[in-house]
Amino acid sequence: MAYQLDQFIADCRSILKRDHGPDGREEVRVKLERLLSNPDFVKKHCEDAPRGLHVLYEDPELGFQVLAHINGQARVSPPHDHGASWAIYGQATHYTDMIEWEREDSGGDPKRAELKPVKKYRLEPGHAGIYQDGKIHSIDYPDYARFVRVTGTNLDKIHRVRFDLKTGEVQPMTPQQAT
Numbered sequence: 001m002a003y004q005l006d007q008f009i010a011d012c013r014s015i016l017k018r019d020h021g022p023d024g025r026e027e028v029r030v031k032l033e034r035l036l037s038n039p040d041f042v043k044k045h046c047e048d049a050p051r052g053l054h055v056l057y058e059d060p061e062l063g064f065q066v067l068a069h070i071n072g073q074a075r076v077s078p079p080h081d082h083g084a085s086w087a088i089y090g091q092a093t094h095y096t097d098m099i100e101w102e103r104e105d106s107g108g109d110p111k112r113a114e115l116k117p118v119k120k121y122r123l124e125p126g127h128a129g130i131y132q133d134g135k136i137h138s139i140d141y142p143d144y145a146r147f148v149r150v151t152g153t154n155l156d157k158i159h160r161v162r163f164d165l166k167t168g169e170v171q172p173m174t175p176q177q178a179t
């Protein structure tokens with residue numbers, strides 16, 4: 001039988017209860033790829049779903065979330081972090097171009113940063129990328145690209161920053177600036 005959302009959630013719970021560190025999250029990433037290989041899941045929750053950001057699940061005990069990003073329009077995000085959390089992006093339809101960044105400055109100035117790109121790749125359908133604590137990335141996707149994201153907590157409730165590449169300014173991210 002195909003791997004379903006409720007089985008994925010149960011697996012996330014047992015994995016993260018046992019190991020909520022980087023290795024446990026990597027196990028979740030692999031499970032997310034398995035979930036995205038189920039065409040019925042992709043059709044129901046990604047292709048046929050109304051546009052917007054849908055919380056498919058939030059764990060009352062561990063706090064992690066499973067989110068479906070049902071995008072209609074192309075978007076390029078600025079580089080950003082996920083605060084004191086982590087995020088896994090699993091591509092459902094089309095693709096997302098990812099850039100991972102590192103700070104070139106000392107990190108001493110909370111308002112300014114210099115970034116350099118260290119990794120560029122395209123997430124294709126069925127593939128999931130992981131961004132551990134403090135990782136900075138930016139995303140670029142075309143119209144109708146849809147993805148499922150698993151985050152360690154509700155990112156709207158924690159402090160996060162984004163980076164203006166032109167000015168070097170570090171800006172706080174507000175809720176619903178999403179991704």
Ligand SMILES: [Fe+2]
Nearest residue numbers: 080087137179
């Ligand atoms: Fe992100």
